[in-house]
Amino acid sequence: MTIVLTPVWTNGVQKLKVEPGPLAKLPRGLTPPALEHNVHRMRCLAQLRSKDKNIEKYIYLSQLKDADPNMFYKICIENLSEFTPLIYTPTVGDACLQYSHIFRRPEGMFISIKDKGNIGKVLRNWPCIDGARIAVVTDGSRILGLGDLGVNGMPISIGKLSLYVAGAGIRPHSTVPICIDVGTDNKAFLEDPLYLGLRQPRVSEAEMNEFMEEFMHEMSVVFPELLIQFEDFATDKAFSFLSTFRNRYPLFNDDIQGTGAVVLSGFLNAAKLSSAASGRPLADQRILFLGAGSAGVGVSMQLTSFFKLQGMSEEEARQRIWLVDSQGLVYDSRGKLAEHKKYFSRKDYDGPPMTNLVDIIDHIKPTALFGLSTMKGAFNQAVIEKMSEINARPIIFPLSNPVSLSECVFSEAVEWSNGKVIFASGSPFPEQTHAGRTLYPGQGNNMYVFPGIGLGAILARASSITDSMIEAASLGLADSLTDEERALDLVYPRIERIREISAQIALSVIRTAQKEGVDKSSDLRQLDDTALLKHIKGKMWNPSS
């Protein structure tokens, strides 16, 4: 790995920017005489572990990434299960809440409504335009389950891109975190003297749409090789920007499509476990969602599309799904419904509004219960006991993030189901011992798929991201469990294997892009699967030792 020392001027002060490469190999005189890579690695880990609070660990790691990205990624990849909760959910949620207070130095691009008419010029200020391959773009309007955080949403784009590097070997300087600032409706932030964003309410829908048209056009001009991941846009914008832009630019929405892929994958493995206990085939699964927003509807669409692949009619597939939102069960005669809920709105229920989750479970008799509602504790004892009463092995996935908003915690789910639950959550929980057995929670988080989707799309130079590419990623993940993982009843692979899994997912994504004719890297078509996998692995960036 070459070390590039680029002089960077910030407020009149020159700093040498160290491109990924070992700090310990800097030219003589620039480091202490006894700085040795392996010892420094231990030093960095010791400094990290000496901190009591996760937010302090987050700050330390952000600074380490800034000063010595090679070391940051080295220890991150070697300690993934320790690092992901720090650089990603749940700690990234705290980092977003506190961003304007803990901010040290900028990372990524801030494009604001004040740049309208001038966005291309601002984008050209990015220091690494030629190498840029993937941007995660948020407007901070729905950060995890924490709501509108305005420009404080930036750590989400940064955290997702760190996972692209750690989990799929995207080169660090190919990543572009972007936070769009079109104001915020977060009153506390607007009144906070340290708030880093524009001090104005969010702009109108029409103005936002105009801004996004210009932003997306200029992105494609300035960064012609860039894949875009939309992240944590509020529900209506999430759906509308995905449909407006997906056939014009290479992009996907992580909350709708990435979550759809990861939950389908975990569900398929969970359904195998539950059917081993109940004998119930996949076609008889009944899935209830608490939460009918971008993630809930995104997962519902992914499941429906899979059921259709299995030979069900569209109507049969749709009949497997029930949605509950803040007003209760979603059904046609309830009254006016948001556009994104209409497809799954039930036509077969015409009674009084149903708002109590236990009553709804009693009525529907679901085999699987998914939480994408941001409602902490919504899967209470009565809910889990009811699910366990009607299912030999209930599938219960409280998927809301961060951990403080999870619909239930793993220890409760184990206790209240008497150890029968098949569980995955959005944020990580510790394992539990029940009746002498160790039970492992899954982490049903889109972090398992977006790195591989991105890697595959980048290497294929995909002109768009099709539904089949997302589905291929999901099925690739579902198939990736080892015998040892299956023996432990895991529904997702161990996070330590993410690089191997991302390479497999990338292979499935590339092959699907080729079938659909959206790949521009036609030379990859000549390779058989073994050669293609080798090519993918060879392209993955590794920190040097």
Ligand SMILES: NC(=O)C1=CN([C@@H]2O[C@H](COP(=O)(O)OP(=O)(O)OC[C@H]3O[C@@H](n4cnc5c(N)ncnc54)[C@H](OP(=O)(O)O)[C@@H]3O)[C@@H](O)[C@H]2O)C=CC1
């Ligand atoms: N594990 C993962 O990989 C992912 C997890 N998530 C998490 O999922 C959660 C939701 O995200 P997203 O769908 O984008 O958010 P949205 O805001 O789009 O949707 C939230 C949904 O929850 C519903 N809701 C709110 N309060 C209640 C309530 N009391 N009872 C029932 N439903 C309620 C809302 O109802 P209404 O429509 O009536 O307002 C809405 O349908 C977040 O916490 C997010 O972090 C998201 C993406 C990926």
Ligand SMILES: CC(=O)C(=O)O
């Ligand atoms: C995981 C994720 O994308 C979310 O919670 O929004």
Ligand SMILES: [Mg+2]
């Ligand atoms: Mg998200």
